[in-house]
Amino acid sequence: MIEFKNVCKKYGTGTDAVKNASFKIEKGEFAFLVGSSGSGKSTLIKLILKEEEPSSGNIIINGKDTTFLKQNRVPYLRRSMGIVFQDFRLLPDKTVYENVAFAMYIVKATPKHIRRQVPMVLSLVGLSGKAKMYPNELSGGEQQRVALARALVNNPSMIIADEPTGNLDPDTAWDIMNLLNEINMRGTTVVVATHAKEIVDQMKKRVIHINKGVIVKDDKKGGYDCEI
């Protein structure tokens, strides 16, 4: 599903963000990506999204080497992933329903398909009753659910979440993680970059540790703290 082969990323400023990273996340897997700020987590996510190009090495997504993917094919790569951010990134002047439908407009879905699909994902994330509300009328957790619904609406094969609980209180954070877990149970691959030590420790999922750009540990059923 997602495979890194000896990937290095050096930024123009001379920073080695990722050094010789190799790992493979299988279809249907749930993986945490942990590490302190500046460890290279975000760069890894950006490399998966092809927002950044690797300096060397290969990245294979869904069996395709994206290293030499043409720029105009990138949108189609991204349609195979649902992306969730720490700051939700909802459109403030659109309702919950419109925010989710927006993602379907972009992939040129038919109105009929949109009318059927959007209520379905909204009920999946437990927001059926709030379809007509605007993001600023929702709590942080609810906003992140909308973002999740938007990520899910086009039935991606994987969900990439960059610090999805970073702006949420612990209880709400658990709600979101449980939801991600539920989505994973339905067969979607989930990759979560996070700081949430407690959650990582309790969920007993695969944990990929990154420190100063190097993948220092890859636990199949690990916790946040690890002996290096």
Added chain:
Amino acid sequence: MRFNVINYLIGEGISNLFKNKKSTISSLMIMCATMLIFGLFFVIGENINAFVKNVADAQEIRVIIADTATEEQIEEIGKQILEIDGVRNAEFISKEKAYEYMKEMLGESGAELLEGREGIFSVSYDVTLTDLELNDEVQESILQLEHIKKIESANKVITQVISLANGVRIVTGGLLILLVIISIAIISNTIKLTVHARRKEISIMKYVGATNSFIRWPFLVEGVIIGVLAGLLSVGIIWGTYTLIANKIAETSFLEIAHWKLLEFKDMFKLILTVYLGLGVGIGVVGSSISMKKYLEV
């Protein structure tokens, strides 16, 4: 592309215009102003062109043949004149015809004076030109032929009118280039503001997998609408002003003396509308493309 997608893209473009009222209106105004200045010269130029054409149609070079020429020679001269570059037609005027013309011009009282004097007239050719600018060259070529007595024409006025027409044409061309540059800068700036205001939305679109062309369309629509609106508004303003001024001038009978009738606006309407709309669309497309470039690299 499906109908609902097109609808969505155009709808977004239009709503951009309203979200950004101040800059939309200001760029509309500035574009209108530049288009009007261009239009002013365009209208004047068109009138001068029409005048030149009128003069050209009416203007004849009268080539008077020497009395010594035989009939064959006269015929030969006619053929030779027609072969000269820039000559549209050469009409043969016999002595009798010249006499008739003169009689007509003098009226009844003068006709008596001419009675029995057909012999004083010379045979001539009335030559019309395809292009007034060739006037001097044609005259020179004709003078080189044999058996030519002299040439009569009013060339001073012609050259002056031509140089005036050329001057206006150059100014109009210069203004057109200036208009295009200014307008592209204005539109691209307006759209930069919209793009900047919506950069968050654009980045979300990119992450969800929107293609660049999908993202670009609403902004393109916005630019084209501003351009087209400015074009339509300018045509309306020019129409009103021109008709008003043309009517005022017509009242003074000043132009009648010069045998010059101003063009009616409807004669130029199609051309002006085409030019303005073409400019509006072109400027809109180029302007918005320029402003989008930076934001599409996510």
